[in-house]
Amino acid sequence: MHVIDLFDRGVRINPKGLAFSGEGGDFTYTEAQALTIRIAKTMHKLGFGAGSRFATYSPNCGQAMIAILGGMRAGGIWCTLNLRNTLDTNIELLKKHGSQVLFFFSDTAEQVRKIKENVSSIKIAICVDRKVDEGDFLLDWVREADVVPEDYQIAENEIGFQGSTAGTTGLPKIAFATHGWALMSAIAWCTCLRFDIHPVNLAVTPVTHAAGMVVLGHVPLGGTTVMMDHADLDLILEYIRRYKVTTLFVPPTLLYMLLTHPRVRDYDYSSLRYIICSGAPLAPEKIVEAIDVFGPVMAQGFGQTEAGFPMTFISPQETAEAARDQSKRHRLLSCGRPTVAVSAMEVMDDNGNVLGPHTNGEIVLRGPTLIRGYLNDPEATAEVQKYGWHHTGDIGYRDEEGYFYITDRKRDVIISGGFNIFPFEVEQILLQHPAVQDCAVIGVPHEKWGEAVKAIVQLAPNASATEEELIALCKDKIGGMKAPKSIDFWERLPRSDIGKILKKEIRKPYWANRPRNVN
Numbered sequence: 106m107h108v109i110d111l112f113d114r115g116v117r118i119n120p121k122g123l124a125f126s127g128e129g130g131d132f133t134y135t136e137a138q139a140l141t142i143r144i145a146k147t148m149h150k151l152g153f154g155a156g157s158r159f160a161t162y163s164p165n166c167g168q169a170m171i172a173i174l175g176g177m178r179a180g181g182i183w184c185t186l187n188l189r190n191t192l193d194t195n196i197e198l199l200k201k202h203g204s205q206v207l208f209f210f211s212d213t214a215e216q217v218r219k220i221k222e223n224v225s226s227i228k229i230a231i232c233v234d235r236k237v238d239e240g241d242f243l244l245d246w247v248r249e250a251d252v253v254p255e256d257y258q259i260a261e262n263e264i265g266f267q268g269s270t271a272g273t274t275g276l277p278k279i280a281f282a283t284h285g286w287a288l289m290s291a292i293a294w295c296t297c298l299r300f301d302i303h304p305v306n307l308a309v310t311p312v313t314h315a316a317g318m319v320v321l322g323h324v325p326l327g328g329t330t331v332m333m334d335h336a337d338l339d340l341i342l343e344y345i346r347r348y349k350v351t352t353l354f355v356p357p358t359l360l361y362m363l364l365t366h367p368r369v370r371d372y373d374y375s376s377l378r379y380i381i382c383s384g385a386p387l388a389p390e391k392i393v394e395a396i397d398v399f400g401p402v403m404a405q406g407f408g409q410t411e412a413g414f415p416m417t418f419i420s421p422q423e424t425a426e427a428a429r430d431q432s433k434r435h436r437l438l439s440c441g442r443p444t445v446a447v448s449a450m451e452v453m454d455d456n457g458n459v460l461g462p463h464t465n466g467e468i469v470l471r472g473p474t475l476i477r478g479y480l481n482d483p484e485a486t487a488e489v490q491k492y493g494w495h496h497t498g499d500i501g502y503r504d505e506e507g508y509f510y511i512t513d514r515k516r517d518v519i520i521s522g523g524f525n526i527f528p529f530e531v532e533q534i535l536l537q538h539p540a541v542q543d544c545a546v547i548g549v550p551h552e553k554w555g556e557a558v559k560a561i562v563q564l565a566p567n568a569s570a571t572e573e574e575l576i577a578l579c580k581d582k583i584g585g586m587k588a589p590k591s592i593d594f595w596e597r598l599p600r601s602d603i604g605k606i607l608k609k610e611i612r613k614p615y616w617a618n619r620p621r622n623v624n
Contacts (some may be wrong), residue, residue, distance in 0.1 A: 106135040107259045108287040109178045111295075111325040113138065119303050119327030126348065127308075127331035129166030129234065134327065137171050142254050143247035144175025148206065150250070151229065155180030155259060158203050158207020158226075158267065161233075162195070162217060163210035164188055164334035165308050168233035168243065170320060173210035173312075180259040181206070183287070185313045185410075192216050194277075198269050199224045201279050201480060206231070207240075213238040261285045267480065280411045281482035287321060289473045290413040293446035297406075297418045298379065304328040304351040305376070307344055309336045309359070310604065315383055318414045319354045328352075338362060342372045349376040356384035356604030357391070361542050364394055365565045366570050377402045379421060383414070384605050386511050386529055388536035389437035401425035407440040407511065412495055413474025416450070417441040417509055438533075439508040446470040450509065452502055457492035460502075466514060468501050469494035500527065517608060519548035521556045526587050528558075534577045534582045535560055535575060535589075538569035543598055545606045546589065549615040560589040561611055563598050 116122065116134040122470055124137040129451070132140075148154065159176040160183075160398040163169035176183060183200040186208075199207075199220060207230045209217045214237045221227055230240030259265070265284030298304070306323045308330050310316045320330045331348045333340065336359055337598045344350060355363070360382055361370060377399055383406045397402050403424045408414025419441030427436035443450045451459045452466040460466045475495045478486035489496050500518070501511040513527040520526075528546035540563040548556030564570060574594040579588035599610040 106261065106288060107177070107284055108291055108321060109141070109174065109259075111291050111321065111348070112141070112174055112287070115324040115327045122303055122327055123329040124324065125167030125170060125330055125332060127167070127344070128164065128334045129168045129332055132167050132171065137167075139252040140171050140243075140247070141178050142170060142252050143173040143250040144243075145179035145257070146250040146255065147247045148176065148179040148181065149255075149257070151204050153179065153181065153228075155257065155263065156182060158182045158184050159206040159207050159208065160184040160186045160199065160202060160204045161313065162186055162188060162213050162220070163208065163233060164212075165312050165316075165332040166210065166234065166334060167332055168333070169208065170312055170317075170330070171208065172231070172233055172243070176206070176208075177284075177287070178257070179263070180257050180263075180265075181229070182264055182281075185269055185317075187269070187313050188213065188309055189311065192219060196220055196223050198277065198279070199227065202226075202267050202269075205229070208233050208243070209240065211235050211237050239430075254407070259284060261288070264477070268476075270410050273476060278482060278485060280476040281478065281480050282320055282474070282476040286413055286474050286476070287318070289326065289446045290318045290408075290415070291321035293413070293415055293418075293444040293474075294319060294545045295325055296419070296445050297404075297415060298322065298326070298352070300326055300328075300351065300378070302351075304378070305348050306330045306352040306354075307333065307348065307350045307352070307461055309333045309339065309341055309355065314410075315414050316354050318408070319352065319381065321350065338366050342369065344368065345377060346373045351376055351378045353377065353379070353380065354381045354383070357382050357387050358385075358543055358598075358600060358604045358606065360387070360389060360395060364391065364398060365542055367566075369398055374399045374402075379404050381406055383408060386438065386440070386531050386533075389434070390537050392424060392437050396425060396428050400430075405440050407499075407509070409497060411476045412470060412472070412497065413446050414471060415441075415444050416447050416472075416474075418444050419508070436508060439504075439510050442507045443470070443509075443510065446474045450503075451494070453492070453494065453496075462505050463502055465502050465512060468497045468499045468509060468511070470497070471495065516548075519546075519556050519558055521548065521551070521558060521586075522554040524586060526558055530583060531558060531560065531579060531587055532591065534564065534579045537582075538570055538575060538578060540564050540570035542566075542568075543606070545598055545608055545611050547608055547612050547615070549591075549612075551590075557590045558587065559615065560592045561598065562592055562594050563596070564594060565613065
């Protein structure tokens with residue numbers, strides 16, 4: 106079985122329904138399928154069949170997603186690329202990927218010209234939306250191909266995915282996995298989502314990352330994905346009403362921004378079934394506020410390029426129950442329980458020992474969505490696969506009922522006076538303050554303690570708070586040792602293209618002119 110079989114199921118159950126809408130226009134399932142077949146046939150005719158590497162260089166749009174599906178139908182290896190990277194970064198990634206076919210959006214034509222000049226592996230470039238000088242127009246390129254499907258034999262255990270990691274600590278690595286990576290991620294979403302209608306998914310973050318897995322989880326259900334080329338807060342709220350959106354996937358930072366929108370309570374959200382958050386742990390107070398605004402629709406998932414998405418899931422029903430039942434309130438901190446794409450998930454210490462409930466360690470797992478390794482990086486591959494488990498790099502614990510809780514990133518732990526302090530715990534307290542829209546807690550140099558806890562705070566629009574009152578709040582909740590020793594207020598926190606706060610960038614000015622970023 107292949108992920109394209111799931112898309113074809115969507116065609117069978119909703120042939121006249123919209124597969125894609127929004128940016129790029131409307132495509133019914135029948136129209137989208139025909140175009141994917143023609144793309145696959147043209148790729149095969151030109152010698153880009155199974156095992157060929159293809160990438161898309163485009164904002165979210167229907168044509169780009171169809172190109173991805175067409176490349177998958179051909180048995181190609183999908184090489185993820187993010188338009189929001191710098192051009193130099195994407196050039197280096199394409200070189201590392203060894204990409205041969207590049208589908209691109211017309212607005213990137215000038216960048217594509219430079220890419221073709223610098224990436225020798227690129228043999229052909231196809232513009233998905235109109236005619237430009239830098240490549241063939243997609244509809245012209247596939248003109249001679251018919252729409253009669255061919256039964257390409259695509260082995261599940263062959264490489265079908267090369268994904269660039271988040272890259273918050275430097276140039277992203279390339280993780281490679283079999284065709285089963287996308288297949289099992291999509292199937293996992295099908296088991297998590299409950300619909301008695303054809304759902305409507307609003308894609309506001311890049312479909313080259315986690316949002317793409319949510320798209321693939323909707324196509325077997327005959328669902329529509331409405332594409333947005335950038336996260337416009339006003340349009341998100343309007344599109345939910347206009348398209349009767351059932352599913353919205355956002356990182357926590359974007360959810361927090363929506364909650365502070367001045368007209369967030371003026372819209373109709375009755376169609377919503379799921380607001381799925383992932384990318385960083387959610388503050389419980391924000392979950393409760395979101396339920397009050399949007400209804401009992403909040404869900405969380407945990408995933409990563411190296412291990413698929415979702416690895417865990419907590420449903421809106423479980424979340425709503427935790428919000429109203431004080432005895433279960435702690436569960437608002439959970440990212441959920443393992444999905445069907447995970448055969449085993451545990452918490453492990455640094456020596457490879459599996460830990461019991463309520464004991465912090467690194468979250469590790471086994472399952473069919475794990476990468477084979479990092480491309481041309483055997484040392485990093487060995488490190489992430491130690492003791493026969495995939496190591497997520499996330500610190501957390503599980504409870505007796507199998508719910509997992511992420512408490513921090515392994516590399517973000519602050520060591521102050523010999524004690525380990527987890528920034529996440531401090532951030533959750535700061536986010537309780539109504540004036541705090543978002544924050545990041547880091548360690549900064551300190552002559553006596555090695556590192557001191559510092560908070561960088563972004564206030565909500567038209568809100569105010571002082572350093573003294575926020576520090577006092579933390580001291581009251583978690584004690585003086587863990588409380589920030591100082592707080593800086595920034596107008597905007599730096600974030601990655603998928604909404605993650607870039608702590609590396611935040612740390613830079615505080616650790617400048619030092620030989621290393623620890624004391």
